[in-house]
Amino acid sequence: MFRKAASARQDWVMRAEPTEGIERIEAWFHGKAYALHRHDTYAIGRTLAGVQSFSYRRGRRDSLPGNTIVLHPDEAHDGQAGTGEGFRYRMIYVQPALFQHALAGRALPFVEGGVTTDPRIAAATETLLQRVDHQFEPLEQSDALAELARALAAAAGMTGERGKGDYSAARRAREYLHANHTRVVTLEEVEAATGRDRWSLSHDFRTFYGTSPYRYLTMRRLDAVRRMLLSGVSLATAAADAGFADQSHMTRHFLKTFGLTPGRWLQIVGNVPRV
Template identity: 75%
Template structure:
């Protein structure tokens, strides 16, 4: 679904190397112990716990016991929450793991089996419910004085439209009418990452889609705006915790 990815997986041992992405990662452990490093601490998620990892926060993933772990996760672009929050700072859940029943209930729809089809209106309602639950649990304040949500949204739209080429700060300043430093600060507040990271992530989104269509990694890297395949691989591994070839194996269900 646009702006949303859902996965269900089982891992033994090490699952992901340290990485970060510009989406929320919100999930639930179904069996076993899911262990990950997050914000200078080791976290442990047990069955029934809800995980809420903030955009652009480094984390990894591994089994906490020899039995492995089973989990479901939904990755949501912050822009979808901003459609509901209207320029409030993005909600942050301290520690990344919670037993708050409000979040457990608000994630039920999106954390169903990934094969379950979610209707468009159902998706809209689920996103709104989850955004409001996150804001309530984290006690997200109203927009801070001086924050310019409209300009940040213009910058995001511009980066979307030009994601497969080099974009300069001067271009973004011209497109939004804001100076680069204020805009970068506001962009992080409202979308959880920097403009450059956001641009890189859109390239990686396009890269994954091309990989699934069978395009070679060399051709993918050139098509989506990376300097070469090694350049793309470095960014890919930092974002998804594994190199492109391994990700493609998992995405296609190949062991």
């Protein structure tokens, strides 16, 4: 099932039920969509109508219908309509760990610019950027993600060499953080779980997963918050249950990560478009 997120001039978001490591949305905004923010996933999308404008890596980018957007993990960006007509787009958010299954320990690919017309990337995103009510078969999604990882690597000019770092240690750290994200995790715990000192591990984690260990931990908490908010849990309860110190602590991280306050996010996800 998918969630529809009102009438003609209101902003809206349609959101597919998230699967392991991937989130899919289709949205329409008529003005300012998102404040400057960053998340620990790849954000890969296609503009369907209008001009989709955003700040990215010290410049403004404008995506036209048919263009593919590729935003790297932990790169700050915002979003707004480039004209008064608004814009419509689809986007997938892919955890770098999924691409690592296909990349086999290579560093994450970086595609310059934020907007691309590379035909390899366009073709590789066709399956994943279908309507949000499309239900993927497990093998269909897995094959599409592998194809997209290879297309990104090719567009980035990557060789087959493995990234410089300890991929096994980074993977163990990710698994440990994932399993313990609702509580405070100490540096000593992560060092013991991985057999790697904290400084080397921080480098390894960013090389293979595109972000820092603490950012990864925070994102898993925010994922839990969004699930709870959609089920009707209060902000304060969601913040506490996800492992944040309090509601204001959670709200600050939510805004920095998604470019929206929790209340605004709930509002647009709750809108039902007439399309």
